Amino acid sequence: MEKSFKSVIDASRNILVLLPRDPNFDQVAAALSLYLAIEGKKDIAISCPSQMRVEFNRLVGVDKIGEEIGSKNMVVKFVGYPAEQIERVSYDIENQEFRLTVIPKPQHEAPQKNQVELAYSGVSADTTVLVGGERADQFPALNGGELNETKIVHIGINDITAPEGRNIISLARPSSSVSELMADYIKEIEGGFHPDIATNLLSGIHEGSDNFNKKEVNANTFKLAGELMAAGGKYTRKEEFKPRLPAQAGPQFNFPQGMIPAMQGMGPMSVPPRAMKGAKKQDDASPERDTHEAPEGESVNPPTSWLKPKIYSGNKGTSVS
Known part of the structure; x- marks a missing residue:
């Protein structure tokens, strides 16, 4: 058995990362993180026998996951x-x-x-890394002959029993999540985390540990989460990850219920009929004006005596000029 996961990766030239059938978010996050950590340094592919679900779109690199486990040969x-x-x-x-x-x-x-129909078959990898899973039958490729020439390593929180005639190097151990395990192994081979890898691992730890509520959560879980955040990792909750809808035309009013009482037979923004009766349209920008006009032939100016100062005499309320 190899001494460490790093020694397995260093000795490999072509690597296949394989997910189980119907993987959960944590497993996909861990597998993608390993793929991104090795991509560009080794020939690597990532595969899953099941299609990816919409919720996995939060993960960086999810479009790299294919359903075919190898592309050594083309099949027509x-x-x-x-x-x-x-x-x-x-x-x-x-x-x-x-x-x-x-x-x-x-x-x-x-x-x-x-x-x-064109397809590919044949695994050119010399090392296959199984990520997650609880049983060997969740990896259909183990029952075929395509992995006969590859070294098989398993990383997960549950040991799986190898099919007859197969030898699987198990790196499984109890943990709060597969992503927590993978974070330790990526630190071993890389020494740190790229922000995209940190984002995937942090999201996987959150989801896999039920937001740090599982009994397997320990000090190492929180320590790794802190390191991932310091490396630029960001966690987006599933309920926060929603596609943007096109803006609706016109103003939108979201008044709380009861704030603007609705009158029977009218909407909440309607004007009562009494207020509309006899109303005349006015320019909102103009001040209110007196609409009374002087009779024809009369002056609109007051008499000059009205403009002279008045002195109060106290005699029955009269005044003298």
Whole structure:
């Protein structure tokens, strides 16, 4: 058995990171973090037998996960075309281009373009890292022959029993999450964390440990979380990760219920009928004006006596000028 995970990675030239069927968020976060840590230094691929769920879009690099476990060989399939209708298959090279010719039997048509399907098979990796999982049957590739020539390592919080004839190097141990384990192993091989890796691991620890509420949470869990945050890791809760909807046209009013009482038969912003009766439209920018006009032929100026000062005499309220 190898002394450490670092020695396994250092001795590998081509690595396959393999997720179990229907993985959870924590497992995907841990696997992607390992992929990002090794990418560019080794030939590496990451695969999962199940499609990724929408909630995994919070993770950096989720688009790198494919369903095929290897791309060593290309496979051409004719979907829905009876194989017994093929007479023979030949190939030749013209102008440095490879040409594959499928010749059908007499009285039969050639396969249609929409029946041609291209796929890959064959694992070129010399090391396969299983991430997560509780049972060997969650990794269908273990039951085939494609991993026969690879060294298999398992990282998880539960040991898995290797199928007959398989030898699996187990690096599993109890922990609050697979991401916490992976953080330790990435520190071992890298010495630190890139912000994208720190973000994935921090999110995985949050989700895998049930927001630090599992009984397996210990001082190392919080220490790693602090290191990941210091390295630039950010955690986005699932409920906070929502696609932006297009803005609706026009002003939007979100008044609390009861703040503007609605009148029967009218909306909350309606004007009561009495206020509208006899109302005239006025310019909002103009001050209120007296609409009374002087009768025709009369002066609008007051008499001059009105403008002279008055002296109060105390005689029955009269005044003298």
